Amino acid sequence: MFMENVFLALREIRRNALRSFLTILGIVVGVSAVITLVTLGRGATAQVTREISSMGSNQLHIRPGQGFHGPGGSRSTADKFTIDDAEAVSTHISGIEAVAPNSNQATQAIKGNLNWSTTVTGTTNGFLQVRDWELHSGREFTNTELRAGKAVCILGATVCKELFGAQNPIGSWIRLEKLSCQVIGVLKTKGQSSFGHDQDDMVLIPIAAFQRRIAGNTDVDAIFVSVRSADAIDPVKSSLERLFRDRRRIGEGKEDDFNVRDTRELIQALTGTTRVMTTLLGAVAAISLLVGGIGIMNIMLVSVTERTREIGIRLAIGALEKEVLIQFLVEAVAISCFGGVVGIFTGLVASIAGAKVLHLPFVLNFGIVGYAFLFSAAVGVIFGYFPARKAAQLNPIDALRHE
Amino acid sequence: MKENHPDNPLLELKAVTKVYGRGAAAMPALKGIDLAIFRGEFVAIMGTSGSGKSTCMNILGCLDVPTDGKYIFQDMSVGGLSRDQRALVRRHFLGFVFQGFNLLNRTSALENVELPLIYRGVRPGERRKRAREALAAVNLSGWEAHTPGELSGGQQQRVAIARAIVSHPEVLLADEPTGNLDSATSRDVMNLLQRFNRENGITIVMVTHEPEMAEYAGRRIHFTDGLIDNGLMKRGR
Structure with missing residues (x-):
């Protein structure tokens, strides 16, 4: 039927x-x-x-302020970090691979009559490690350059292409607004991120130079940490939290005025x-x-x-x-x-x-x-x-x- | 269900009334009918339109239920049956032939005849065989694949008769079976019905208003204004 x-x-x-x-x-x-x-x-x-995984795996981001603000973040009234905080992380915390203090600012990169709007990031060589960047040509910062805050820079591929075209930029000088600096390296290209922004559109300079010559303060916006293995993320995260509560003198029962996030949470x-x-x-x-x-x-x-x-x-x-x-x-x-x-x-x-x-x-x-x-x-x-x-x-x- | 006692009527109406509508608008169609039809009879129900003969037919065919009174079919009271139970009575014991043929359009003669067997759960091979036999019995061998649109009125009515008898029903109910046919084809149809009644012993109840067709029946019952005129319980051939 x-x-x-x-x-x-x-x-x-x-x-x-x-x-x-x-x-x-x-x-x-x-x-x-x-x-x-x-x-x-x-x-x-x-x-x-x-x-997000291509940004570098097993990453932790430490930022001042509470809560999560997504990419780009937002300014918080909480105390900023300093370069000492970043150093304390590398000396006191075990299980980490690299630490990178990080401060950004939008700027104009100028070379001769060419002019390009980009972002300047003050950081250390740790940034390359944490974010999985490789050099296309040139070299990293030296310790002297980092310590003295010398006016040297590493260009992202997009900035290099806009200012130098096919020429070799190593050794040339560019201006970042009022700061004149010498190009010592160029990064390999990574391309667009899913948030529609060009990851190659940036200039790296030593954090000390950024603080003194561009920002005019001693602040560090964020500290990036890469951890040796995925298993180590949680223990490193809790020791980071303990370290910063201690350094920022946060009493028992008070809430953190900073946050430690891993890429997993970012992905989520x-x-x-x-x-x-x-x-x-x-x-x-x-x-x-x-x-x-x-x-x-x-x-x-x-x-x-x-x-x-x-x-x-x-x-x-x-x-x-x-x-x-x-x-x-x-x-x-x-x-x-x-x-x-x-x-x-x-x-x-x-x-x-x-x-x-x-x-x-x-x-x-x-x-x-x-x-x-x-x-x-x-x-x-x-x-x-x-x-x-x-x-x-x-x-x-x-x-x-x-x- | 077992066969009822041969002395008992196959179909029996006892003081059956049927009223359409309610209250002031109530319209009685049957006003108390007593009727007994025995196994093997060929009964013609006659009357003018509005005399109640169609209503009586619908009740006998288990398509409708009496407002009051009793309808006993094979010693079983139909009044208390549900809609689906009455459908099962029709499926297993009744065959219908209508004035307007009521065949499925765009469906072959063979498939039209098979239809009652489908509902009886007969297997496809057996179904086809029985449907062919039924079509042969109404002299329509060779017309199996034709759709009703390709058949004449008389042929369509013969397909309808084949459909009614294919399941070997106890009773064949024919409602004005010759109403849409000319007199020559009408006689063919009546001869067929008479043959099934005589040779196969199928009890036939037929509604007609043509006295000529009623002559083929063994007994004639006249309806007037919701009542039976004559022929009360009169048996005969």
Whole structure:
């Protein structure tokens, strides 16, 4: 009996080819929208995760102030760190690989008549280690340069290209606003980060030079630490917290006025955002699937009206209510499942194309494919039920008289 | 269900009334009918339109229930049955032939005849065989693949008769079976019904307003204004 219903349903669908096609199209659009948007959203999440890890793994960021401010951070009223804090980290904490004090400021880099807006970062050689930078040419800072705060700089690839083009910049002089400094090295390129900013667009100078000649104070905005292994992150994190509570004289029971974050948390915070976006986009797409379901209901109601006489004949011959109900329900579910299968296919094709255009990784998620299919089948059952019940509850005498 | 005692009627209406509507708008269609039909009979129900003969037919066909009174089918009271239980009675014991043929359009003659067997759960191979036999019995061998649109009115009605008898029902209920047919094809249809009644022993109850067609029946019952005129319990051939 069930196979008969499937066969009947398929025949009915084929008989009204155009009508069925349009109804199926509604489901196809809904299912493929869900799959495309969710897949691209997952791709974006994967991209963010990958890029944060490319910043350097096993990193800890220590910043003054409470809470987490995301990339770029925000100014806090809490006391700034000093270069002594960074040194204390490297002398007192075990299990760490490198420490980098870090202060940034937007600036103009000038060479001759060329002018480029960039960011100048005051730091130490530790920065290269912590952030996984490699030199393309030239050398790192020497200890003397670091200690004396000499006016030397290492250029990011973008700055080098803008100011020097194809020339070799090593040994040349550039100006960072009023500070004249000699180029001693160029970094290898890393490219765009997922936050849309060019990681290669920066100039590194010794932190002492930054403090004295650019910022005019002794502050350090943040301290970056890289840890030898992932296992060491938690112990290092707690010893850092103890060290800074001690150095900043925070009494028992008082809250920290600084925070220590690892890249894991950064990833969580950022992927949290993209995940919310993915969910919202998926929900919008699900609404279009709902509209597709209303299309099914509409066409099934038309079908029931058109086939009133047929229903009357079936009831008169001895069909049970349940049997008529199932016949029409199977038809609705067949339409929605067919739309689901085609929608999965087009959704995956659209996701692959979209991922290519948006330079996102294509993350195939079988879970969402399965859910999309089940959801489309459920749409068929839910929106097919009312018309099917209407058919099943017809009075056979009236249905037979129906013209 | 076992066969009822041969002395008991196969179908029996006892003081059956049927009222459509309620209160002031109430419209009685049957005003107390007593009727007994025995196994193997061929009964014609006659009357003008509005006399209650169609209502009576719907009740006999378990498509409708009496407002009051009793309908006993094979010693079983139909009044207390649910909608689905009545559907099962129709499925297993009744066959229908309608004035308007009521075949499924765009569906072949063979599949139309198979339909009652599908609901009876007969396997596809067996179903096809029995449907072919039924079509042969109404002289429509070779027309199996034709859809109703490709058949004449008389042929369509013969397909409908094949559909009614394919499940070997106890009773065949025919509602104006010749109403849409010319007199020559009407006679063909009536001859077929008469043959099934005589040779296969199928009990037939037929509604008609044409006295000529009623002549084929063994007994005629006249309805006037919701009541039976004559023929009360009169048996005969």
